[in-house]
Amino acid sequence: MATDVLVRTTEHCPSSSPNPVQSKGRLAPKHFRSVDWPTVHQAMKSLKPAEQRFITKHTVGMCGVGKFGKRWGLDSENRCPLCGLEEDHLHVPRCPSDRAKTQWQLLLQEVQEWFQSTTTATPIAQFLGALLRTIRTPAWCRMDG
Numbered sequence: 001m002a003t004d005v006l007v008r009t010t011e012h013c014p015s016s017s018p019n020p021v022q023s024k025g026r027l028a029p030k031h032f033r034s035v036d037w038p039t040v041h042q043a044m045k046s047l048k049p050a051e052q053r054f055i056t057k058h059t060v061g062m063c064g065v066g067k068f069g070k071r072w073g074l075d076s077e078n079r080c081p082l083c084g085l086e087e088d089h090l091h092v093p094r095c096p097s098d099r100a101k102t103q104w105q106l107l108l109q110e111v112q113e114w115f116q117s118t119t120t121a122t123p124i125a126q127f128l129g130a131l132l133r134t135i136r137t138p139a140w141c142r143m144d145g
């Protein structure tokens, strides 16, 4: 399944040669080598095959957004239903509509409350919270003001 593909990719591609993940420009070689692939493999193997496929597809942005709706023939055009801009996986958390902004803030609050209700270590919860807050406004946007 998805994990097997990932393992084949990492085991049979020396770090100096291109592999499918790197050749599509989704992960720079320096970042590819810094991933703890055995841990990723172990985590993926703990999931059901359907969950492995879900994670793998969402990791590369393949999900039920306008881009793939059009590609798969489910929609006639690739447009966000809230703002009308083209919709890919990155547009969803970054949609400029007021409704999306409000929903994003509510979800961030719910995630923080969930972290507090579980045994998530505080440093991990703080890191993930900070990471999630950067998704809507990536660094290159913040630098432009």
Ligand SMILES: [Zn+2]
Pocket (backbone or CB within 6 Å): 080, 081, 082, 083, 084, 085, 091, 095, 096, 097
């Ligand atoms: Zn939008």
